[in-house]
Amino acid sequence: MQRADGTPINALVVDDEPVLAEMVSMALRYEGWTVSTAGDGAAALAAARDNRPDVVVLDVMLPDMSGLDVLLRLRELNPSLPVLLLTAKDSVEDRIAGLTAGGDDYVTKPFSIEEVVLRLRALLRRAGITTGEADSQLVVGDLVLDEDSHEVTRAGEPITLTSTEYDLLRFLMRNPKRVLSKAQILDRVWDYDFGGRSNIVELYISYLRKKIDNGRDPMIHTLRGAGYVLKPAG
Missing domain, CATH: 3.40.50.2300 (Response regulator)
Incomplete structure (x- = not known):
């Protein structure tokens, strides 16, 4: 915003x-x-x-x-x-x-x-x-998230997410091309409730990949030892 x-x-x-x-x-x-x-x-x-x-x-x-x-x-x-x-x-x-x-x-x-x-x-x-008007939509490449309706599409195709998957994707999309550590993601998406259990981040990143990247050029990338980054495909 x-x-x-x-x-x-x-x-x-x-x-x-x-x-x-x-x-x-x-x-x-x-x-x-x-x-x-x-x-x-x-x-x-x-x-x-x-x-x-x-x-x-x-x-x-x-x-x-x-x-x-x-x-x-x-x-x-x-x-x-x-x-x-x-x-x-x-x-x-x-x-x-x-x-x-x-x-x-x-x-x-x-x-x-x-x-x-x-x-x-x-x-x-x-x-x-x-x-x-424009504030309600986050756009990264062909991925679009509407914060008012909670609708998510990639290349125009709707993607159904759980509440936690949605919150994680929204955080990634608010910080495109920025490497986000597991600690940052835990603090922001889970609001400190998981006390450093970084495996929960890995689990939900895998869930998102299956829905966002499955059969498409990947947008969610892992930087070993650093964290995760979301960027336009290609």
Whole structure:
């Protein structure tokens, strides 16, 4: 996903948990976005002034000030800035407070990284920062994946995938010609649930090959000791 003018989305991730901030940032960089991070409210406001973000992921609980106070000051800098709030609190009152303060959407911890990415994409489309029509389709060579309908075709022929096969293929197609390690794939597709069991990646890569490459020029390639790469055939 890019801005309407074709330049990368500029995102700001604000969270005082470095591991969580890096997880979110890594996922957004996989999307091709430019990402900056801040660990407290003062740093967040400085980053927003210096490098105007297109979208912000903002933790409500920050060490130096309330995330809602940060949100109000971000709104002063850019009234239409899309902001996704993160919080460990899940009460109706907290959600109402966040949305009343100007947050556009709300995710409670622990959350799925994929859910955060999808919500941010929706916020950007809603704000008119990106164009929605082309964004729904990923195209690599003659392989097409529609993220809205979940339909997959190769050379116009439909391919039926399970939910996990679809998620794996989508990750590969979002990173064409890029070598992805088993660890990266586990982190992104299985959301850390398999704790380094890389054999699950090998298994699902073999499933995908049987459906994507069977009887055709191969698109999914193994680089021994490095990982996997998807690229146009030929």
